[in-house]
Amino acid sequence: MIKQPVLSLLAAGVLSACSLAPTYERPEAPVASTFPTATQAGDATLTGWRNFFPDQRLQALISAALENNRDLRVAALRIEEARAQYGVQSADLLPNLNVNAGAxxxxxxxxxxxxxxxxxxxxxxxxxxxxxxxxxFFGRVRSLNNAALAQYLASEEAGRAARISLVAEVAKAYLAERAFEEQYELARKTYESRESAYRLAKQRFDVGASSALDLRQNETLMQSARVSLATLARQRAQAANALTLLVGSPLADLPAAHGLSEQNIVTEIPAGLPSDLLERRPDIRAAEQRLRAANANIGAARAAFFPRISLTASTGTASNDLSGLFESGSRTWSFVPQLVLPIFDAGRNSANLNLADVRRNIAVADYERSIQTAFREVSDALVGRAAIDEQVDAQRAVLEAQAERLKLAELRYQSGVASSLDVLDAQRELFSAQQALVQARLLRLTNAIDLYRALGGGLVEATGK
Known part of the structure; x- marks a missing residue:
């Protein structure tokens, strides 16, 4: 049995431990106090992604991705790894007792x-x-334990950030695939129309009713539409492959898809204040936990300059005969305290302390950069929101004007006032305007997704959770 003085010394060692780690202070946020665009106070993190994305097909894709995406699975395993590492480190806070038997x-x-x-x-x-x-006594073990705990918490925050990014990336990939599908359908209809116009032009040329120039212009437009059709078919297939990779499973048994104009994604998201991002963005919280870990490692490096005291003790019985192992008078015990005082280590402890200081400074810079990146992402999305809305309205007006121009050109051609070149040019411009409107709509939707993600939205599944 371990004697009372030993137990008292153990208790004193545990209870009197002090920490040499610097007092942690959160660095000031290196950004302005408000965003460039005035916004109402709000919290995007309270808006669940199912409420933000009403398209049921998209909801099914996001749900499947959260279940099957391999990158997210790796992030979850990183959390388990950090939790296990923290468990290993925290075990050093308590004594390890072993039962020993030998012969x-x-x-x-x-x-x-x-x-x-x-x-x-x-x-x-x-x-x-x-x-x-x-x-x-000098908090070396406790500082290492605090560092391991902070690394574990950082990995948890990194897992949350990975989940938010995955939700946003799946949504953007789905909308890109929808945009290519819409553009492909426009190109297919345009190609069919121009192919029919080319056949008609060839018939007119064969009977001498039109010139070779008109024929070649129609052929040029038809082949251009064919090029666009082939290009969009490739881009649509590649977008579907990218979406499949994100989802992590084949795209099957999904609800019907909706066009870009039917998405009804929330675009008016209040941004609040930049200081809110410190609590809402998991990547910023992860960077702060890494800073806390680096701060705790300084305490461990400082403690290495002081004596290290360890205890080895044992109690039991011993005998020359197995039958007398537990008889009276066979009890044994040993108590071996050990003190190690660093005298000369060729500058190793000083170098380790300098290394810990440098890593803490790196963690500070990383934390500040995370805040600046978040501020820029939100600011870019806010600045782009109003401009993109105006861009979509202007592009819609261009499309309407080009459609009216084509009607007038066809009337003038039928009346003999204009040449077929005017009609062909109007057709080409209308096709370009249609494709540009699809891209503008996609840009507005992806801008809303970027703002939602930048504000920390996408972590909860439904509003109110």
């Missing part, structure tokens, strides 16, 4: 025996041992 049998030859006869010696022992438990 030995040896023979001494007569030439070496004091009695001049050979002898066989037996030894049996069993006991409870305390193996090299460090009395953490």
């Amino acid at each position: 030995s049998r040896s023979r001494t030859p007569a030439a070496l025996s004091p009695l001049g006869v050979s002898a066989v010696n037996n030894s049996y022992q069993v006991g409870l041992g305390l193996a090299a438990f460090e009395l953490d």
Whole structure:
């Protein structure tokens, strides 16, 4: 049994431990106090992604991605890895007790025996041992434990950030695939129309009713539409492949898809204040936890300059005969305190302390950069929101004007006032305006998604959770 003085010393070592780590202070946010665009106070993190994305097909894709995406799975395993590492480190805070049992049998030859006869010696022992438990007077072990805890919390925040990014990326990939699908349908209809116009132009040319120039212009437009059709078919397939990779499983048994104009994604998202991002963005919280870990490692590096005291103790019974192992008078014990005082280490401890300081400064810069990146992402999305809305309205007006121009050109051509070149040029411009409107609508939707993600939205599944 371990004696009372030993227990008292153990308790004193645990209770009197101090920490040499610097007092943690959160760095000032290196950004302005407000965003460039005035916005109402709000919290995008309270808006669930199912409420933000009403398209049921998109909801099914996001749900499947959260279940099957391999990158998100790796992020979850990183959290488990950090949790296990924290468990390993925290075990050093408490003593490790082991039950030891052993037996030995040896023979001494007569030439070496004091009695001049050979002898066989037996030894049996069993006991409870305390193996090299460090009395953490200067907080080295506790600082390492705090660093491991902060790394674990950082990995949890990184997992949340990965989840938010995945929701946004799946939504953007889905909308890109929808945009290519719409553009492909426009190109297909345009190609069919121009192919029909080319056949008609060829018939007119064959009977001498039109010139070779008109024929080649129609052929040029038809082949251009064919090029666009092939290009969009490739882009649509690649977009579907990218979406499949994000989802992590084949795209099957999904609800019907909706066009870009039917998405009804929330575009008016209040941004609040930049200071809100410190609490809402998991990537910023992860950077702060890494800073806390670096701060705690300084305490461990400082403690290395001071004496390290450890205890090894054991108690049990021992006997030459197995039958007498637990008899009266067979009790044994040992108590081995050890003190290690660094005197000369060729500058190793100083270098480790300098390394810890540098890593803390790196963590500060990383934390500040995370805040600046978040501020820029939100600002870009806010500045782009109003401009993109105006762009969509202007592009819609261009499309309407080009459609009216084509009607007028066809009337003038039928009346003999204009040439077929005017009609062909109007057709080409109308097709370009249609494609540009699809891109503008996609840009507005992806801008809303970028703002939602930048504000920390996408973590909860439904509003109110």
